[in-house]
Structure formats: C-alpha cells, structure tokens
Amino acid sequence: MKTARAKPQKKRGERGARLDIRDVARHANVSIATVSRTINGVPTVNAALTQRVWKAVRELNYYPNTQARALVSGRSKLFGLIISEITNPFFPELIHGFEDIAVQNGYEILLGSTSHDPARMEQCIRRMLERDVDGVAVMTFGIEEPFLQELAARNIPLVLVDTPSVSPLIKTLHVDYKQGIRQGVQHLAVLGHQRIAFITGPLNLRSAQLRKAAFVSSMEEIGLEPAAATLMEGDHTLEGGVRAAQALLQLPHQPTAVMCSNDMTAIGVLKQVHRAGLSVPADLSVIGFDDIHMTEFVYPPLTTVQMSRTDLARAAFDLLRSSVEAAKDAKQHESRKIPTTLTVRQSTGFPRGTKLPEKKNPGNGAKRSSAKSPSAKPQ
Numbered sequence: 001m002k003t004a005r006a007k008p009q010k011k012r013g014e015r016g017a018r019l020d021i022r023d024v025a026r027h028a029n030v031s032i033a034t035v036s037r038t039i040n041g042v043p044t045v046n047a048a049l050t051q052r053v054w055k056a057v058r059e060l061n062y063y064p065n066t067q068a069r070a071l072v073s074g075r076s077k078l079f080g081l082i083i084s085e086i087t088n089p090f091f092p093e094l095i096h097g098f099e100d101i102a103v104q105n106g107y108e109i110l111l112g113s114t115s116h117d118p119a120r121m122e123q124c125i126r127r128m129l130e131r132d133v134d135g136v137a138v139m140t141f142g143i144e145e146p147f148l149q150e151l152a153a154r155n156i157p158l159v160l161v162d163t164p165s166v167s168p169l170i171k172t173l174h175v176d177y178k179q180g181i182r183q184g185v186q187h188l189a190v191l192g193h194q195r196i197a198f199i200t201g202p203l204n205l206r207s208a209q210l211r212k213a214a215f216v217s218s219m220e221e222i223g224l225e226p227a228a229a230t231l232m233e234g235d236h237t238l239e240g241g242v243r244a245a246q247a248l249l250q251l252p253h254q255p256t257a258v259m260c261s262n263d264m265t266a267i268g269v270l271k272q273v274h275r276a277g278l279s280v281p282a283d284l285s286v287i288g289f290d291d292i293h294m295t296e297f298v299y300p301p302l303t304t305v306q307m308s309r310t311d312l313a314r315a316a317f318d319l320l321r322s323s324v325e326a327a328k329d330a331k332q333h334e335s336r337k338i339p340t341t342l343t344v345r346q347s348t349g350f351p352r353g354t355k356l357p358e359k360k361n362p363g364n365g366a367k368r369s370s371a372k373s374p375s376a377k378p379q
Helices: 021-028 032-039 047-060 066-073 090-104 118-130 145-153 177-191 206-221 238-249 263-275 309-325
Strands: 078-083 108-113 135-139 158-161 170-175 196-200 231-233 257-260 285-290 303-307 335-338 340-343
Touching: 021 032, 021 047, 032 047, 078 090, 078 118, 090 108, 090 135, 090 309, 108 118, 118 145, 135 309, 145 158, 158 309, 170 309, 177 206, 177 257, 177 285, 177 303, 177 340, 196 206, 196 238, 231 238, 238 257, 238 263, 257 263, 263 285, 303 309, 309 335
Parallel strands: 078 108, 078 135, 135 158, 158 170, 170 335, 196 231, 196 257, 257 285, 285 303
Antiparallel strands: 303 340
C-alpha cells in the first residue's frame, strides 16, 4: 500500500505564495507598525530596526504594496506623462529618459498617448485622475488648455511645453527654437543658399507656430524674405515630408535648401528627392529638427537641430517633483529654458551650380614658386 507523500511547502516570496506586512514583521521580530514606518521612509525608526526590516524584506522577496503605501503617505509616487505621437521616435526616446529619471527617484510613470485626438486626450486625463497621480507632464507640444482644466481644478501639479503659466501649480518648459533654427539658416547662408524653404508642423500647435516664426525672423536677419510658396504646412510625419517635397520640387523656382520642423518630415523629404532622381545635398540641402537617433543612420546622415530629450525629461521631472514636495506656501511660478543647437552632418552642401575656386596643381603644367610659404617650416 502506497503512502501519500506530503506536498512540498512553497517558500515565501515564490509564485503562488502571498506575502503581507505581517509576514515581514514576524520574520524581523518587530511590530507591524515598525515595518510600515520603515517601508514608508519615516525617519524616526531606530537604525538597527530599519536594518532588520529591510533584511527581512530581501530574504522574503517581499514587494511592498504601493497602493497601501500611498494611503499612508498621502502620495501615489506616480507621475503621468502625456505625449502626442508614439509613432514618432522622438517620443519613445523622451519616455525612456523620463522613466529612467523617475525610477531613480522612487517614482513610477503612467503613460498616455493622444495622437492629437481630443477624445483620447480626455481618456488620458480620466486615467490620470482614476490612478490619483501626484502630477502630470504634458509633452504634446500643443495647446491643450481646455482639457487640462479638470487637472488644474483638482490641484494636480502640471508641467506644460511652450504654454504660458497661469497658476503656481503649472510649471512650463520653454524651448529656445530660435537658437538652433537661426544657426541652421546661417549655416545655409554661409554655403551660399538664398532660396530656402521651410516645412512647418501642424500650425494649430504652438510649437509649430514658434518654429515657423523663428525661421522667418532668422531669414530676415540675413536680409532674405522667404517666398510664400516655400513656406509649406506639414504634419510632422514621413508621409507629410514626402508630400511637401513633391510640391517644392514642382515650383518654377525650386529652393536649393529646405529646413523642416522635425526629423520625420526631413526623412520624408530625403525619400522623395531620391524618388525624383535627385540627390542630397547636390540638388537640395536638407535640415531637420529634433536629432532623433536614426538621423545618424539615414543616407546621407541628416544635418539637424538638436533638442535634447534628456534635458526635457530631466526638467519636466524636476519641476513636477518640486511642485509635489515643496510646502504649499513655497509654490510659485517656475519655468525652464531648453536650449537647441545645430548638428552638422552630410545632408547640407553648396547650392547646385556653385563654382568653387580651382586648386592649382604644381605638377600639372603650373610653375612651381621658389618663394617659401609663410607657414613653411625651415629645413
């Protein structure tokens, strides 16, 4: 007759075994209150007891209940991050930077993507409110004020881009579009370009309006006025870049260079120029904006205005955390400036038809001068 074998007991912390704060208290031989205060970072807990609690947490492979901790601390340690275009590589790079910084500082993030759809924006905000976020960074580079009133009415700290602050709870990031775009225009002017086009983003976005204004004023600085036909509205997509390039290449007086409101538009321009049997930069110089990672690997590598995702992520997180952790009477209007700068690669060159000065070759019939060059080294 076979004897029944006792089933092996699962160790605490393995899958299927549920742990709670009481298990940690028994293992550490301390009170439940001591475990609670330790996990929630209460500084008055004895140092020796704190070590025992965290040792028990590690040995049991215990994961504190974040919702329970939020009830004790009054904070969810959760920040919302709302972006507009998850398909644009700029935003995944921004998300990665924001999450890295948040996790390093003990916060989690709740992500929402709007695709510039008002209904999805409303859903994102509802999710943020349901999860009781401590603050929200709205990195849509658009004008979303009507949808943000609900968050502001509940005293939830916000960080917005390119939007004037109307409340101490709303912090702002101001991108210095003029700096990088001005460098791009001057770079093209030095190469000899005069017919320079600009493909904007959707002009209902404040960031697109600011980039267009920066381009026009930069052209005026060098004494040029862009023709109306060369100021084209795009949509910040590859397909939009293709369509804009098609229109530009059909103009009677084609531009010799084009600046784009973002890199995805510029990559679309590269594609259409190649389709038309032309080349960059021999027939058309192209400059993008954002400096996403792939711009180094397209052909030719793209000259672009860099806007650092790391700078944006760090500034947005710091402003949110300062709003959450500052005393109520210490909260005040605050903003950060995000710089931009031109990164020159291989998609810009001299205008087509430019005659460069010929270099004299002494071995090709030219007389060799017996006078030494002023920079020549003595033998």
